[in-house]
Amino acid sequence: MDEQGRSRIPDESASREEVAEFWDTHDITDYLDELEPVEVKFSQKINHGVIVTFESKVFDKLFEMADERGVFPDVLIHEWVAKGMKETQATALDSRKPAISPSE
Numbered sequence: 001m002d003e004q005g006r007s008r009i010p011d012e013s014a015s016r017e018e019v020a021e022f023w024d025t026h027d028i029t030d031y032l033d034e035l036e037p038v039e040v041k042f043s044q045k046i047n048h049g050v051i052v053t054f055e056s057k058v059f060d061k062l063f064e065m066a067d068e069r070g071v072f073p074d075v076l077i078h079e080w081v082a083k084g085m086k087e088t089q090a091t092a093l094d095s096r097k098p099a100i101s102p103s104e
Helices: 016-025 028-034 056-069 073-096
Strands: none
16 A cells, blocks of 8 residues: 555556556565455366357457456356257247147
């Protein structure tokens, strides 16, 4: 903290480039008094993967959308696939239900 009690570490208003330049020229051990503990959650062990290719425009939009949500693109893709599979499974289950006859 500086003399006025403000953090010396760049805040959320700084660009990625500014933050990168800051940490390229500063040592984190000089700022230990300003760091706060965070809760870290680890994802489940991933056993399998696939390679998916995209056209450049789609690829760029994917990264943009993931960045807006604050996640990596693979996390966003995983969410979409899981949601699509769940919806597909629900649709398949609905199609197996017997139709209600008009007399009921």
